[in-house]
Amino acid sequence: MLFPLKLYSATLELSPSVKGCIDESLIKQIEEQSKKVCSFSDCKENLKILLNHLGYSVEVQGNRLLINDYRLIKKVRFIGLPKELLPVKKTVTLMAEGKLIDSVNLENIKQILRLKLHSFGYSEPNLSLTLKREHCGYVLLVKVESGYRLVVKEISVVAPNPFKELALSLFSPLKGRAVNYVTLREIEEKLEEELSKRGYYNGRVSISVIPEKVSSFSLEKVKPVSLFIKVEPGKLYKVRFKGNKHFDSGKLESLTTFKRARSVDEFELENSKRKIEEFYRNNGFPFVKVSYSVIEKGSTAIITFTVEEGVKVVVRRVECKGFNLEEKRLKALLGKPFNYEKVKEILSEIKALLKEKGYLSPSVSYEVDRGGDLRILVRKGPIYRVVSVSIFGDRLSCFKVPHLPLPLTYKLKKRITDSIYRCYSKKGYPDVKVDLEEELISSSPSYRDYKLILKVSPGQFYRFCYVLVRGLKRTKLYTVKNLIIIEPGEVYSREKITKQYSKLLDSRLFSSIRISEVKGEGCFSQVIDLKEGALFRAKGFVGYGTDSGYVLNGLVSSTSPFGMGVKYFLFGNYRQKEGYDAVFKLLKPAFPFKDYDVSYSIVKKEQIYESFKFDRVYYDFSIHRKASRSFSQEFSFKISRSKLKDTSIRDKKLTLERKFSYTQLYDKRDNVSNPKRGFLSKTVISLSGLLLGGNTSYYLIEERFNYLYSFGRSVLSFRFGAGAITSLEGKKVPVEDRFFLGGAESVRGYKYGTISPVDEKGNFVGGRAYGLFSLELRHPLKGNLEGALFYDSGEVFPSPQDFRLSGWYSSVGVGLRYITPVGPLRVDYGYKLKKVSSQGRGRFHISFGFPF
Template sequence: MKTLVTLIFLYVASCSIYGQELLKVKKVSFKGNSAIRSSRLEEELTIKTSGKNGERFFNREADRFTMPLYEDNKERIKYAYQKEGFLNVTFDEPKIKVTPGKRVKITYNINEGEPVKLEKVTYTVDSIDSFQQFFSKKTQRKIRLQSQLKVNKPFRDDWFFADQAFINEELNNMGYAYARVNHKLTVDTLKNEAYLKWIIKKDKLTYFGDIAVEGNERVPTKNIVKQLQFEPGDVWSKYEIDESQKQIYNLGMFRVASIKTLITDDKPDTLSTLVVLKEAPRLTSRFGVGYGSEDKFRVFGDVQYLSVITKTGRVNLFAKHSALEPYNFQLNFIQPAVIFSFNSLNINPYFMKQHEPAYRVTRQGLNLTLLQHFTERFNSSVNFYLEEVNSDSVLVTSQARDTQYNQSSSYSKSGVAIGFVFSNGTPRLDPVTGYSLAVNIKRNGTIIEESVPFYRSLVEYKKYLGISQGVTLAFKGKMGLAFMSRSDDLVPVEERFYAGGGYSVRGWSRAQLGPKDDNGQPLGGNSLLEGSAEWRYLISPKIVLVLFGDAGNVWQNSFDYRLNDLHYSAGFGIRFKTPIGPVGLDFARPVFEKNNTWQIHFNIGNPF
């Protein structure tokens, strides 16, 4: 009653003072909500809020306050809580305040109550088989571990629907294409307990039948069938279909690859499969120009031609010019499915010139790389390489002991590099959750006897934590190690580690952090350590505000990591979301340093 009187008084007062015109809503806030954050509740509201400045400068029109508007949004908040398992949520009288600017501030006072918790989960299969009798021990364990609904935890609608789809997919992977997963849910409102019974109708076991392929013109059907993970007569599996579709895309020959199971109303136990394809154009090209804080003006071109030498081989010709790479020519021949369906062979002759702050070299060579695409998350590579390096001896300076490369302006390299990358960050171009781990190990001097013998390894770890809607914490750690196998000299200049720059320790220019010679020329080193932390806040659907701190350094000697010798920087940035990932500017300056001049870094994509 008191709330109603307050609302009526507010309405009458506003009408009398402002000429029958209702007051506009400036702000909506919440009190008493601990289970659901305020930003999440705001997403449920239909109330449009804005101050006078927002209307004047950003054209944000606020809603006018009415009782039906308040009640409708209260029901929306209540429904949001019910989906989270809070069936007994109630509301105290709202706090309503008229600001001096003639706007209304509304505060919803929420009593969340106790959530309904899951007390027990049971399964029946065709009203006869139990969970233990029907599912293998491996599948039982998988369902228990991956089910989102847990005993003694709140019963959430999202978790329920996710588990229902998950169990149904497991049945599909076992060969039950017609399986259905129903349920019976009993809720004790006095004890706030829920009892869930999954009622599974598995129906008949099904098998793969005839396989038809359509839409392929250049690529022979036998090459496509080779990518399939199943054959006629195998037990039907949705997982095998999904994996087969990925393997067909890995050929790089198709814009569309769809695998359909032909299911009819009479429910046959043998299911025909149709592979529908749309081939990519045989000749494609990409060209671009741009400007960066490190590579200045740049221009590139990339031309691809499909079905070269073999029906599934492809060739890429890449050319680039920038301040860091006056020229870079790369020819790539890629043959997918060279041994197994998940791997490919890459033959890459190249010719390039590099103008780095620490050195200038011309490199020409050949890479022979075997790539293994095990899953979307895990990839590995084995690379055999031969390379000739010509150095500008004027710019290639180092320690006095590093005489081997001062006396000679050219040398050969050969060896093998092994690497792998695991990444489950999502979304892929701008992760808000997950992590990635990349490892690369290089051994030079294994193919040509007189080649410069050294080892080089680099490990990089990234972690992403979604704190709340639009707020992400990102972390990066990087560690590098290199050493000569027959001396304690520095490795060749282009193989050393350097720190500083937009994708390294911001606040320093490219390669300017670490040891230098008497002329201020970066030397690089055999040991590298870097770490970064970023706080990313989405201030609009397309704009991200970033606060960050970086740390790192390079040391000349191998196995020489001195934590008390790390350098630190801090700064802020703004990123714009685009279809190809974030693009933005970072402003950083060193801390605890005499020279703490601000540096501006332009980045395409997140620095990590």
């Protein structure tokens, strides 16, 4: 079988044993890319390296590339594996099956099996791993000759009387059973722990497995052994305390480290002394002194800690000399017992702040007196400055000399080196090295002036070589070509690989994405392994909301069922008091251009308001562009038909609307489902009618802005929203297209959709302008439970000209949220600050997701 590749006059040839073992799609991709790759590299050598990485054994014979083997382990078979090792069978299979033959991996498998056999008492097992060639790969034969098994026949214990009975009770159940070294170690640990609990901190337990002398072994391949257990408890240590007036001995003994370390020596004695002193200093006794003595009496040793507590100090006054620290940090210490840990935190904070400003050798200490005066003493020392920079080897002129002088700090050095790394790695030099040296130029008591010497070693220049896509089963490769943004011949950049991964992930077509790179001669080849999303997937949700009533929604999706790289969605959402939505949507990512996604939706919708309801069917064609990680845009054209019913509102009952909309989203939040910081801005501009046709004519502009600020464990969330509709050609804006507020997602405490202008009959008819403001403080309570305090305010106006900032409907309230991976289950109670005659003073809202 011969594949003529455009490697000038080279060909790719398969030996008979591997015919049909190489994916024709890979051959086609290689053939398409070879001409470009050959223009800047030794394409034959790079292809050989790439194919070797994929498991193909390749030889270069002049102008021929001969593939003579495919070194993939297709299957693992076990011979003679004992039943005790059946759980390990799965581990070995995962390690080997579907993997390329790797001697290190095979040796690891051997070691795992050998260790497991040994732990189950198998003596001198014999293991062999054999590779048997089959068509398109190998079978790994794992043969286990377990050898003789050690079985416990006798147990001997040498121990003092208090522990002999305990040791026998722990080890006796092992008699007649196979030796299990894991179990032996667990019992040994348990016995040593018991020694420590009883005060024998230096106690030791040793276990010996001694084979018995027998003339011959049974047919069952069993070797009898004796367990010899020796318990050496050592001395019994008793801990005593003197001078501890404010804390009981039991509390102080819990601070000692003997029990945890299972040892008493000079190190643990000093360690225990330090722990006790730290405890006192953190509880108001800065002048504490602790000493210890050890008196041995036969088999008992008494450890006595003598505590000189000193006076208890409550901090009455704090001052910081030599540094302007935030007053609130100092006030936090006032009126409280002296706490060394908190003082140490402040000292460390001051040191860090000084080092950020270039004071690299500060002296920071404290003094405290018995009256409660605490003084923090700061000597800044000289400031370290960068006054000049010399750079060598920067062939790309990546380094820009900053405005000097600058404080010499770790952050400055890191910023300089990182900027050079980023610049070179973007331009094809991933192996760049930057050495930074400091040279002292001049010094005085108040400053140290340095020269930075930067030496750049760019390393080799690389391009992207072959870019191969594997793993597609249903999807035709050409239908997702636009998702591949890495091109052969481009300058190599790790940033481009990250963008490639994000592009594939954002497409929502794949359940698994893995990009591996193969380093060749002057270029990197990329192997993109993809696993398509489910052909059919369904999920649903049942819940209850006070505004919406019972809620039932479901989603059915399918990924590329016809091989065209299209995602299909069928979504249904039923809300007892608000209506329903039924949506069928097709999404084609990276079409017609790489930076755009196209979608087409058909929607059937019923919406129930207090004074009316309407049915609508619309067809939506949208183009979505993700300009950056945070910024996205959407252009859509929508044709809809709606029917107004169950109302006495005097308005058009049937409406045909053609509308063009532009939406832009700028999302800098740290998390989509449970954000803690950042901001979100959403802008919508729509035009209905005019040249588009239909019997509506207006334009709409709406802005929603959300800002989150975290401090400590709390989050403060702020929301602002405003919108305006201006009618055109003298046509009224349909009531179903107007603005309404009130309910769980806008102004809580008010019934859904009841913040609205009314007509002469008292019907809520919506408005052509609105304003909305909210403030919410969220704080975690326990586990996944979170509490909230909020203030909401909003108003809907008949027209944009009526907009004003007074007389808005407002509410305050409290809420609870139960946080889940996809958002919170939310219960809020809003109390009206502006009365509504037909509603009570407050209202509960049960909903899902954050209100903003």
